[in-house]
Amino acid sequence: MIKPLGDRVIIELVEQEEKTASGIVLPDSAKEKPQEGKVVAVGTGRVLDNGERVALEVSEGNRIIFSKFAGTEVKYEGTEYLILRENDILAIVE
Amino acid sequence: MIKPLGDRVIIELVEQEEKTASGIVLPDSAKEKPQEGKVVAVGTGRVLDNGERVALEVSEGNRIIFSKFAGTEVKYEGTEYLILRENDILAIVE
Amino acid sequence: MIKPLGDRVIIELVEQEEKTASGIVLPDSAKEKPQEGKVVAVGTGRVLDNGERVALEVSEGNRIIFSKFAGTEVKYEGTEYLILRENDILAIVE
Amino acid sequence: MIKPLGDRVIIELVEQEEKTASGIVLPDSAKEKPQEGKVVAVGTGRVLDNGERVALEVSEGNRIIFSKFAGTEVKYEGTEYLILRENDILAIVE
Amino acid sequence: MIKPLGDRVIIELVEQEEKTASGIVLPDSAKEKPQEGKVVAVGTGRVLDNGERVALEVSEGNRIIFSKFAGTEVKYEGTEYLILRENDILAIVE
Amino acid sequence: MIKPLGDRVIIELVEQEEKTASGIVLPDSAKEKPQEGKVVAVGTGRVLDNGERVALEVSEGNRIIFSKFAGTEVKYEGTEYLILRENDILAIVE
Amino acid sequence: MIKPLGDRVIIELVEQEEKTASGIVLPDSAKEKPQEGKVVAVGTGRVLDNGERVALEVSEGNRIIFSKFAGTEVKYEGTEYLILRENDILAIVE
Numbered sequence: 001m002i003k004p005l006g007d008r009v010i011i012e013l014v015e016q017e018e019k020t021a022s023g024i025v026l027p028d029s030a031k032e033k034p035q036e037g038k039v040v041a042v043g044t045g046r047v048l049d050n051g052e053r054v055a056l057e058v059s060e061g062n063r064i065i066f067s068k069f070a071g072t073e074v075k076y077e078g079t080e081y082l083i084l085r086e087n088d089i090l091a092i093v094e
Numbered sequence: 095m096i097k098p099l100g101d102r103v104i105i106e107l108v109e110q111e112e113k114t115a116s117g118i119v120l121p122d123s124a125k126e127k128p129q130e131g132k133v134v135a136v137g138t139g140r141v142l143d144n145g146e147r148v149a150l151e152v153s154e155g156n157r158i159i160f161s162k163f164a165g166t167e168v169k170y171e172g173t174e175y176l177i178l179r180e181n182d183i184l185a186i187v188e
Numbered sequence: 189m190i191k192p193l194g195d196r197v198i199i200e201l202v203e204q205e206e207k208t209a210s211g212i213v214l215p216d217s218a219k220e221k222p223q224e225g226k227v228v229a230v231g232t233g234r235v236l237d238n239g240e241r242v243a244l245e246v247s248e249g250n251r252i253i254f255s256k257f258a259g260t261e262v263k264y265e266g267t268e269y270l271i272l273r274e275n276d277i278l279a280i281v282e
Numbered sequence: 283m284i285k286p287l288g289d290r291v292i293i294e295l296v297e298q299e300e301k302t303a304s305g306i307v308l309p310d311s312a313k314e315k316p317q318e319g320k321v322v323a324v325g326t327g328r329v330l331d332n333g334e335r336v337a338l339e340v341s342e343g344n345r346i347i348f349s350k351f352a353g354t355e356v357k358y359e360g361t362e363y364l365i366l367r368e369n370d371i372l373a374i375v376e
Numbered sequence: 377m378i379k380p381l382g383d384r385v386i387i388e389l390v391e392q393e394e395k396t397a398s399g400i401v402l403p404d405s406a407k408e409k410p411q412e413g414k415v416v417a418v419g420t421g422r423v424l425d426n427g428e429r430v431a432l433e434v435s436e437g438n439r440i441i442f443s444k445f446a447g448t449e450v451k452y453e454g455t456e457y458l459i460l461r462e463n464d465i466l467a468i469v470e
Numbered sequence: 471m472i473k474p475l476g477d478r479v480i481i482e483l484v485e486q487e488e489k490t491a492s493g494i495v496l497p498d499s500a501k502e503k504p505q506e507g508k509v510v511a512v513g514t515g516r517v518l519d520n521g522e523r524v525a526l527e528v529s530e531g532n533r534i535i536f537s538k539f540a541g542t543e544v545k546y547e548g549t550e551y552l553i554l555r556e557n558d559i560l561a562i563v564e
Numbered sequence: 565m566i567k568p569l570g571d572r573v574i575i576e577l578v579e580q581e582e583k584t585a586s587g588i589v590l591p592d593s594a595k596e597k598p599q600e601g602k603v604v605a606v607g608t609g610r611v612l613d614n615g616e617r618v619a620l621e622v623s624e625g626n627r628i629i630f631s632k633f634a635g636t637e638v639k640y641e642g643t644e645y646l647i648l649r650e651n652d653i654l655a656i657v658e
Contacts, residue, residue, distance in 0.1 A: 002441070003468045005433050010467065034166050034177075044433065049143040049237075049425040049613075057099050057138065065096070065168060065177075072410050072466055074441060083410070083441075083466045090166055090177045091104065092097045128260050128271070143237040143331075143425075151193050151232065159190070159262060159271070184260055184271045185198065186191045222354050222365070237331040237519075245287050245326065253284070253356060253365070278354055278365045279292065280285045316542050316553075331519040331613075339475050339514065347472070347544060347553075372542055372553045373480065374473045378629070379656045381621050386655065420621065425519075425613040448598050448654055450629060459598070459629070459654045504636050504647075519613040527569050527608065535566070535638060535647070560636055560647045561574065562567045 002076055007046040007086045009058060011037035011066070012079065034065045034090055037082065056086050063093040096170055101140040101180045103152060105131035105160070106173065128159045128184055131176065150180050157187040190264055195234040195274045197246060199225035199254070200267065222253045222278055225270065244274050251281040284358055289328040289368045291340060293319035293348070294361065316347045316372055319364065338368050345375040378452055383422040383462045385434060387413035387442070388455065410441045410466055413458065432462050439469040472546055477516040477556045479528060481507035481536070482549065504535045504560055507552065526556050533563040566640055571610040571650045573622060575601035575630070576643065598629040598654055601646065620650050627657040 004010050014036040039062045045054045058064055070088035074081050098104050108130040133156045139148045152158055164182035168175050192198050202224040227250045233242045246252055258276035262269050286292050296318040321344045327336045340346055352370035356363050380386050390412040415438045421430045434440055446464035450457050474480050484506040509532045515524045528534055540558035544551050568574050578600040603626045609618045622628055634652035638645050 001470045003470055005462070005465055005467060008466060034168055047424070047430050048141070048145055050145060051424055051426060051428045051430070052145045054141050054145070067166065072443065074410055074467075076469075086099070089099055090102060091099060091168075093170075094095045094097055128262055142235070142239055144239060146239045148235050148239070161260065180193070183193050184196060185193060185262075187264075188189045188191055222356055236329070236333055238333060240333045242329050242333070255354065274287070277287055278290060279287060279356075281358075282283045282285055316544055330517070330521055332521060334521045336517050336521070349542065368475070371475050372478060373475060373544075375546075376471045376473055377658045379658055381650070381653055381655060384654060423612070423618050427612055427614060427616045427618070448631065450598055450655075452657075504638055518611070518615055520615060522615045524611050524615070537636070556569070559569050560572060561569060561638075563640075564565045564567055 002041060002074070002081065002083075004041055004043040004083055006043045007054075007056060008043045009039055009056065009064075009084050009086055009089065010041040010081050011039050011064065011071075011084060012081060013037050014063065035068050036063065036065055036093070038063055040081065042086075058086065058089060058092060065090045065093060096135060096168065096175065096177075098135055098137040098177055100137050101148075101150060102137045103133055103150065103178050103180055103183065104135040104175050105133050105158065105165075105178060106175060107131050108157065129162050130157065130159055130187070131178075132157055134175065136180075152180065152183060152186060159184045159187060190229060190262070190269065190271075192229055192231040192271055194231045195242075195244060196231045197227055197244065197272050197274055197277065198229040198269050199227050199252065199259075199272060200269060201225050202251065223256050224251065224253055224281070225272075226251055228269065230274075246274065246277060246280060253278045253281060284323060284356070284363065284365075286323055286325040286365055288325045289336075289338060290325045291321055291338065291346075291366050291368055291371065292323040292363050293321050293346065293353075293366060294363060295319050296345065317350050318345065318347055318375070319366075320345050322363065340368065340371060340374060347372045347375060378417060378450065378457065378459075380417055380419040380459055382419045383430075383432060384419045385415055385432065385440075385460050385462055385465065386417040386457050387415050387440065387447075387460060388457060389413050390439065411444050412439065412441055412469070414439050416457065434462065434465060434468060441466045441469060472511060472544070472551065472553075474511055474513040474553055476513045477524075477526060478513045479509055479526065479534075479554050479556055479559065480511040480551050481509050481534065481541075481554060482551060483507050484533065505538050506533065506535055506563070508533055510551065512556075528556065528559060528562060535560045535563060566605060566638065566645065566647075568605055568607040568647055570607045571618075571620060572607045573603055573620065573628075573648050573650055573653065574605040574645050575603050575628065575635075575648060576645060577601050578627065599632050600657070601628055601630060602626070603628060604645065606650075622650065622653060622656060629654045629657060 039058050039060055042056045045056050047053050067088045071082040071084040133152050133154055136150045139150050141147050161182045165176040165178040227246050227248055230244045233244050235241050255276045259270040259272040321340050321342055324338045327338050329335050349370045353364040353366040415434050415436055418432045421432050423429050443464045447458040447460040509528050509530055512526045515526050517523050537558045541552040541554040603622050603624055606620045609620050611617050631652045635646040635648040
């Protein structure tokens, strides 16, 4: 298992062909385009200046939309993942 | 449904032809021009350094003016939305 | 009505010809030149890290001097306004 | 009257010929050169993260030295003033 | 022994041939690629604004993934190490 | 007298020929070179976010080493001074 | 004596030929290379936003590894020293 640190999240990419199913279609424009993924692991959250740790808003299994150029790719036991900071996640698709 | 994270807001763009109705007309000048939208979902707000979460000032249904180049476009079940941070919202039109 | 968010303020520009009346004349120099305006609406103020909201120092009706290149123009019901952050306001003319 | 906002200060420039009188002579060098002025109005001070407002160290009537390229010029009832942030004031000349 | 300061961590690099064993294979793409290592020493953590020191999330013996271009190399008693800040560590491989 | 504001300090430069006496000789290298001075006045210190003012570590009469390119020159009653922020002072020579 | 201010530290460089003795050998690579030194004096530490001063982690006599391009050189009574911020110190060699 890969356990992300702090406010990081590990996601599996949701491929283009699955997008129709979830209802998200990314428009064709000059603006920054987001991408869709599924959360497979979340960190323990970032630490505030008062010493408190803030739990993440996303949790395992959530389908999310994130900024396209964010994150670091890793391949683990044959599957490709992306490690993101929660701040790069725009929304949860429910 | 798409649920924005933190201090993010999801809006539907208000098209140019509707602008006359709402009374907002964007002037023709060299300054940055704002755009009008309608809030369809709001995040839970950002977390302060004391651990408190600040609720957003805008809420579902508000007509807002926002910075033109802000946000990320998404298309969900056939409708185009924009995901913004509350800080990119200038004012509420009442 | 347009209600500005956070520490934003909506002003009406005070035109050049009115400046003689109010006593403010902007000098001819290489330095950044301020402009004069009248406050028509103020936001609820910014939120501090302790969760407290700081009320703005300016209020409706104040004549103010602000940084020339600040703000975003909007036209609402035939009148042009400028949406500024309070930090771009230099002084109140009394 | 012009009332500066926050940690801003309004000063009258002290002209070159007066400098001999006050004892300040600005040297001829490649370093940034300060300028002398007299405080005519002070703001209420900036707000700290704990909500407290910090009174300015300078007060009306102080002769001050400030960074040459700081501030915004205004002319009010025939006199030229400069609006500075307190942080651009280097020292008080007593 | 080398004792890292603050939120720093000392790691031994895990070589490419060991990667198959641990299951991590780094994909071939244009994105930033992480690297794998084993923690050999951790600092006492960074100090928060309230004076509290935050213990690190990683501990001696952890296998970690970190940003490829992070850190400073040192050779000590014949072994090469890398000194990283905890923030450059993306995840723990368990 | 010149009274520096905040965390500022006014110093008299210690000339090159005096350096032998105090024992400080600045080496000939490509690194940034510090300079020596004598503190003639100190500010009241900077204000922390909790409203507390932090007294300066240096005091009148201290011989100090400071970053060469720091500060603003002033000439007052025939003597040249330099106004520095305490942060530009590296050490006290005792 | 030279007393560093705040979170600064004064060190003596440990020359290349001594490095074999201490066991640290710096590898030949494109990455940033650290250097070794011995702490001869430490400051009183930096002040946190709550007014507390944080004592340094290093103390007189510690052998340390620091970022190569950090610090300011001074020569005092015939010996060359380097004044660093504690943040430029990577680790203590024990």
